[in-house]
Amino acid sequence: MQGTSLIAWMAWTWQTAAFFAFIIACLIAMTVWELRRPGGGPRRGILGLDTTRGDRLFISLLGAAYIFLAWLGFVGTPLWAPLGLSFAYAFVIFRWA
Known part of the structure; x- marks a missing residue:
């Protein structure tokens, strides 16, 4: 690999980073x-399912x-x-399901 990183194929913008940061923050x-x-x-x-927080x-x-x-x-x-x-x-x- 000539000067490219392993994740260079992905379009890493600040929006992408914010998305993953939000998911990590939720977890x-x-x-x-x-x-x-x-x-x-x-x-x-209301969904008729037994659901946990996760x-x-x-x-x-x-x-x-x-x-x-x-x-x-x-x-x-x-x-x-x-x-x-959303x-x-x-x-x-979270309130009713």
């Missing part, structure tokens, strides 16, 4: 939450990805509106 926050308040056991919500985080992140992809497909940029929709979706998932 750290969930770990701290579980250590400080154990007992995030399964509960049955399940709800995963469902929220997956839903946010679909919200952003749909927004990009149908509307385009800017992406502030799907960001707000946070609202995550709130609903």
